[in-house]
Amino acid sequence: MTEPLLALALLGAIAAISIGGARIVSWLLDRRDHAAVQRAKEAAVVAQARAELAASGWTAEEEAAFQSIRAQQGASLRHLREVRRA
Known part of the structure; x- marks a missing residue:
């Protein structure tokens, strides 16, 4: 009586491990696909920004x-905030 029960438990464990492994592989493939889509979207945004800059x-x-002025203004704002706190 214990042998059929043991066999059933082993088959259940094998099935659970197989299904879990398949889910992990599926999740990994989905994440890889998501990352590829994200990179494509970011590349499209960069290309559009470059095209707009070229057109302007x-x-x-x-x-x-412009970036130099912004950096100087940021430093000035930080200084003003520090002065206000003191």
Whole structure:
């Protein structure tokens, strides 16, 4: 009587492990697909931004100057916040 019960328990364990393994593989493949879709979306956004910049006539030098001004303004704002707290 214990042998059929043991066989049934082993078959149940094998089935559970097989189903669990299949679910893990499915999840891994889905995550890989999700990551690929995300990279494609990010590449599309970057391409669109570059196209808009090219169409506007904005140059790399102007962008560098703009970022420099923003960095200086950020430093000034941080200084003002520190002064207010003191």
